[in-house]
Amino acid sequence: MSIIFSRQCEYALQATSYLALKPAGKMTTIKELTKKLNIPYHFLGKILQNLTYKGLLNSQKGPTGGFSLGMPAQEITLYHIVDAIDGNDFMTKCVMGFPECTGKNPCAVHEKWGGLRDGIYSMLVNKNIAQIAKEMKKPEFRLLVD
Amino acid sequence: MSIIFSRQCEYALQATSYLALKPAGKMTTIKELTKKLNIPYHFLGKILQNLTYKGLLNSQKGPTGGFSLGMPAQEITLYHIVDAIDGNDFMTKCVMGFPECTGKNPCAVHEKWGGLRDGIYSMLVNKNIAQIAKEMKKPEFRLLVD
DNA sequence: CTAATTTAAGACAAGTAAGTCTGAATAAAC
DNA sequence: GTTTATTCAGACTTACTTGTCTTAAATTAG
Numbered sequence: 001m002s003i004i005f006s007r008q009c010e011y012a013l014q015a016t017s018y019l020a021l022k023p024a025g026k027m028t029t030i031k032e033l034t035k036k037l038n039i040p041y042h043f044l045g046k047i048l049q050n051l052t053y054k055g056l057l058n059s060q061k062g063p064t065g066g067f068s069l070g071m072p073a074q075e076i077t078l079y080h081i082v083d084a085i086d087g088n089d090f091m092t093k094c095v096m097g098f099p100e101c102t103g104k105n106p107c108a109v110h111e112k113w114g115g116l117r118d119g120i121y122s123m124l125v126n127k128n129i130a131q132i133a134k135e136m137k138k139p140e141f142r143l144l145v146d
Numbered sequence: 147m148s149i150i151f152s153r154q155c156e157y158a159l160q161a162t163s164y165l166a167l168k169p170a171g172k173m174t175t176i177k178e179l180t181k182k183l184n185i186p187y188h189f190l191g192k193i194l195q196n197l198t199y200k201g202l203l204n205s206q207k208g209p210t211g212g213f214s215l216g217m218p219a220q221e222i223t224l225y226h227i228v229d230a231i232d233g234n235d236f237m238t239k240c241v242m243g244f245p246e247c248t249g250k251n252p253c254a255v256h257e258k259w260g261g262l263r264d265g266i267y268s269m270l271v272n273k274n275i276a277q278i279a280k281e282m283k284k285p286e287f288r289l290l291v292d
Numbered sequence: 293c294t295a296a297t298t299t300a301a302g303a304c305a306a307g308t309a310a311g312t313c314t315g316a317a318t319a320a321a322c
Numbered sequence: 323g324t325t326t327a328t329t330c331a332g333a334c335t336t337a338c339t340t341g342t343c344t345t346a347a348a349t350t351a352g
Contacts, residue, residue: 003235003236003239003241003243004150004236004241005241005242005243006309006310007243007309007310008309008310010242010243011243013242013243014242014243014244017242017254027328029327029328029329030328030329031328038245040310040311040312041311041312042311042312042313043310043311043312045329045330046311046330046331048329049329049330049331052329059328059329059330060318060319060328060329061317061318061319061320061327061328061329061330062317062318062319062320062321062326062327062328062329063319063320063321063326063327063328064319064320064321064327064328065318065319065320065327065328065329066328066329067329078255089149090149090150093149095149095150095151096151096156096159096160096163097151097153097156097157097159097160098160099184107281107282108163108273108277108278108280108281108282109224109269109273109278112269112273113269115265116262116265116266116269119261119262119265120262123255123258123259123262127254127255127258131254132254132255134254135253135254136253136254152339152340153339153340154339154340173298175297175298175299176298176299177298186340186341186342187341187342188341188342188343189340189341189342191299191300192300192301192341194299195299195300195301198299205298205299205300206298206299206348206349207297207298207299207300207347207348207349207350208296208297208298208299208347208348208349208350208351209296209297209298209349209350209351210297210298210349210350210351211297211298211299211348211349211350212298212299213299
């Protein structure tokens with residue numbers, strides 16, 4: 001049972017963050033990503049393909065090929081990734097699953113959840129992967145880059 | 147793709163809330179719940195069985211049988227239900243899925259997510275299903291109880 | 293005791309997410 | 323042009339979640 005985001009989405013967040021550690025335009029192979037992040041090879045391939053299709057990444061085939069960020073790391077927020085993979089259902093649906101729950105017909109935790117949900121949203125929107133990468137370089141969080 | 151809680155868990159929250167609308171000890175059949183809440187009959191049966199096994203509900207077989215709350219509605223919080231069905235993974239796991247992310251080795255959103263997660267936790271713990279039922283009776287949220 | 297009604301239990305089916313495998317397309321290097 | 327390394331694409335498998343069906347067990351009412 002995954003927590004709030006799908007496994008795919010978690011992998012996507014991790015992989016893009018890792019790419020943000022590299023100089024802009026530098027190509028990184030699936031092999032390297034898969035090894036450093038412990039993500040199944042072909043599964044990650046599909047995820048990156050998807051992100052490439054959505055414009056968040058660039059890809060190049062052949063030797064020296066791989067993936068790089070499709071725009072400056074400062075411009076890619078966590079929300080971009082989450083939205084591309086999982087969509088924004090969590091922003092609109094009732095947390096208790098009541099189909100009849102809306103703003104005009106709110107369930108008992110509608111307001112409370114609304115605040116928390118907005119908090120999650122702003123966390124995702126206000127955090128870009130350049131910041132993430134910077135934090136990842138700190139000795140507190142060791143995810144070795146070669 | 148369900149939002150934060152599993153479908154089962156959403157059903158459990160809805161069903162227990164509905165039971166809290168009834169006088170304490172009053173038995174309600176799966177048939178009634180399934181009809182009012184639009185939840186698949188046998189699937190709901192299994193969920194209620196599980197909640198009964200965990201002590202949150204009472205059950206009785208035979209005519210006049212059904213389910214009722216296993217303790218006073220004021221004492222059953224949303225967290226009791228969520229924990230019984232989905233467990234508490236969302237309280238402990240990294241939101242980005244980093245296995246190496248811990249308090250000592252925090253990912254870039256560890257702190258921020260920690261605050262939000264605690265907000266969700268306190269929403270769940272501070273809301274009991276008597277309160278939920280009370281809100282559900284308001285005309286704003288119409289879920290007819292004959 | 294019998295009939296009717298309900299939960300209990302388990303096998304099964306369908307749907308979705310996760311992961312694997314193989315071969316094609318592309319591009320670099322020699 | 324051949325070789326090699328890589329992404330691209332699709333079929334396939336596996337695992338998990340959700341939903342269905344059938345029968346057994348329990349309990350009430352007559």
